[in-house]
Amino acid sequence: MTESLVRILDGNTFVVSDRRGDIEASATDPSGLFAWDTRFLSRWVLTVDGQRLTALSTDDLNYFEARFFLVPGTGTVYVNATLTVIRQRAVGDGFRESITLLNHEQKPVDVTVRMDVACDFADLFEVKDALPKQGDFDTRVADGTLVMAYDRDTFHRTTTISATPPGRVDERGLEFDVHIDPHDSWAVELSVTPALVHPGAPTFLRAAGAAGDSPRGRLEELDAWVASAPRLVTDSDQLAATYRRSLVDLAALRFSPAIAGTRSLPAAGLPWFMTMFGRDSIFTSLQALPFAPELAATTLRVLGDWQGSRVDDFRDEDPGRILHEMRYGELTAFQERPHSPYYGSADSTPLWLVLLDEYEQWTGDSDLVREFEPEARAALRWIDTYADLQGNGYISYRRRNEETGLENQCWKDSWDSIAYRDGRLPGFPRATCELQGYAYDAKVRAARLARKFWNDPGYADELERQAADLKARFDRDFWVEDGEYYALALDADGTQVDALSSNIGHLLWSGIVDDAKAPIIAAHLLGPSLFSGWGIRTLADNQARYNPIGYHVGTVWPFDNSFIAWGLRRYGFKAEAARVADGILDAAAFFEGRLPEAFGGYERSLTKYPVQYPTACSPQAWSTGAPLLLLRTMLGLETVDNHLIVDPGVPVPLGRIELLDIPGRWGKIDAFGRGLVDVDHPR
Structure with missing residues (x-):
């Protein structure tokens, strides 16, 4: 293409x-x-x-x-x-x-x-x-x-x-x-x-992260950046090309806000989002952690430094809230847009806590965890107070800036992305399911940090109690009995917004899914209504608002699939994760290794190639990061204390994979895997 x-x-x-x-x-x-x-x-x-x-x-x-x-x-x-x-x-x-x-x-x-x-x-x-x-x-x-x-x-x-x-x-x-x-x-x-x-x-305007102004200087810096990442050796030429493209595009998207000095974090994507986004920078940093951990450190620092400190309805700001988006243009300068910064996302705050813990587990950088203890505690208070709009213990959202604020403050932030299975749109506040998963994961992880680094075992016990209670209530309130899956959201009355969506895969990633129900969720994700053969659709094809080229209502998002694959591995679904990885990496071949923001959700049997979404950002940070996280998922890379665990689940078509010199608290370690997991996509 x-x-x-x-x-x-x-x-x-x-x-x-x-x-x-x-x-x-x-x-x-x-x-x-x-x-x-x-x-x-x-x-x-x-x-x-x-x-x-x-x-x-x-x-x-x-x-x-x-x-x-x-x-x-x-x-x-x-x-x-x-x-x-x-x-x-x-x-x-x-x-x-x-x-x-x-x-x-x-x-x-x-x-x-x-x-x-x-x-x-x-x-x-x-x-x-x-x-x-x-x-x-x-x-x-x-x-x-x-x-x-x-x-x-x-x-x-x-x-x-x-x-x-x-x-x-x-x-x-x-x-x-x-x-x-x-x-x-x-x-x-x-x-x-x-x-x-x-x-x-x-x-x-010097906005680049590269060293020197000349093309030669930037080429030398790019070569050094690629060389600093783990080296991939694989039987698949296409996987090798996609991996290099991801590293190069990640280098291209590095952005150095003034507050970051010479350090950089990922800008969200070209052309519309070449700036700092809380959610996007966090997700991309998580994807890139085994490959470029310095991006996570800068993301944590910059977002922590810009953490909300007051109640500001124009910017949807609260104390403890992590920003959504920062802009520098004319409309922002004259307060005709609230992006200076704008805080209208309900997921950036718990995700920041998730990244803080994952970064420490991977790198052993305990100094940063101790330094940002006040910000972490403020983020946890935001989850329990300002985010609980209905007093029911769930994160929900409703914009306070009615003119230019975002209606949907989850990652599916388009106007029609949250709907009942019959296509009706719910009122506000809305409590989407993945927000509760992120909150659960944030509390479990923060409990570890409190016990190990903040010298506060009592707080750790309380966070673990809250997480267990949230998991039990969530399983009761979000489970759709007649479909056997978790609802997309709860509406303002606590009624289930009962559409079947890819959000249930984020629940696996967060760990909030009851173990007994995990096989049912995995079956839905890889079933014909959600899985196109290229990837998991954002909305199942039997829902009223399904549209294979609708932004969040039927397209396939590579970033979404990468975290779903990670979640499948968390619950032991190695073959299912391999199918998702194989489909997305196959799609990458048709985009010359550069996965776009999204592509069409058409059934794979209908097309010989994934159908382009007309206005997709490319390159986009979390799509650029998707192959990196899929590599981690296929090799089963997880940390335990000071060790890196390798548990491969590589699709047969990819053959042998070697990822050499993986950086972490262990120094540098190699990981190996061979394609032994059968996948049944048509080729």
Whole structure:
């Protein structure tokens, strides 16, 4: 499968163009040069003698660099092109683009090369919602450069464009008169530099996690990043390619908020979510823990430092609550959006506690656990107080910001994702099932931390008592008798929202499922209504709202499947976990190793390849992390004290897997597995 858009990124700076390298952004089109939630370039169109160019091929050189091979005009089988145009683009502080023209004629040619330029300085939310601008624009030519600016009160942004060698510059772009001798070439380098302008000097936008500004420096840093991860040796070339793609994309998505200094955590995904997300960063850090544990450390620190400290209805903030999303654009600056930061997620807080414990178990970093004891206790208080909206001991959610807050504050956060099996939507508050699983797991894990590191055995006993009580009540209140599965949620009246969904797999991961009922849950997950052959659907195909290309109501999410597979292994379902892993990794082959945010939930027998979801983020952090967690799951990697347990359950088609130099509290250890688990997917 090939994408119609070309995406290159560095930190939270990214460029989205068509396959010619051109940018022609409409009101709701996520094309352009973006940094810190602002579009700094909305038009970037190359012509030769007034003709648009035709793409011959596009090379994805690296995550921050692409090359476009082009010819003028449309080209036909009857007319050979006599001029080649090569564009090479690298993202850094903005981007640099070299344009080279090759003359294949036996005579000289004279052409006019022009780059048409424009900038709308749209906030990312304005792009998503097609909102108008409220500030003032200014474009000027100064010293051979084109400077485009936007001002609204104290909010200032500029984009500066220059060329070497210089050409003619006007307010709409740059133009060059080019003479090329026979079989010779001509080249120019264009530089696009965005800036935040404060009183005084402009602040340029360095958002990358890479060392150095040059492509060579970033390549060296990337090579070092990949080399620092465990080395995979496998009979499956496709698995090897997917693994490397995951490591490279994870490197690309690293984001360094100012509060993190030089350390980085995963941004959520391109194009809409190149910023810090609580839930996404936590899930990705969990997936990547055996491969890049430093991401988890930074995620824990940054989210802990930004933990809620007051009651703020505009931001859905409470004391102890872990943030959902941080933004830096115009609408956030003027409090037209609450993302400074916004706290509207009900799962980030218990998941932060889960990551805190899992990180310590894997790395042995007890200092961080002791350092963040106050934040951990505050998070536990939030679960027991602010999150218990109905006083029934369950986490539930209802937004307090009615204008721009999220209706659904679980991971399935689209408007129609939580529904009864007949398609009706419940009222608020809503208590989704996986939130209770996360709360259970958080309390069990926090009890271990309290007993071992916080010197508070009484608190540990109380947390274990609360967890046991929650597990018993959950089994009673959420179990759907006539379907034999756990309800998607409880509504405001405590009535079961009785849809069958993939959320029950998260319950296995959290450990809240009664052992006697686990085989029934596993059978549902791998049954025909949920399992497509490529993966487990977000909603079963016999539910009223099922749609195989509905965002959370029938698509397959690789991240979702990776945690479900981990949950299946927790309860001993080795073969079932292997089937899930095999299906998702098979799908990765059709996306050139880069799993998208989601893909269609169509039955595998209907298609020879997974059907693309039209607006999926790619790369996306927790989809990038999915193959990593599936590797952990297939090899059965778990920690016990200072030891790494290896219990392989590898699908037969993958053959032998060796994961070498796995880092952890044990130093570095190798793990081996051979494909012995039969899977029955059609191939």
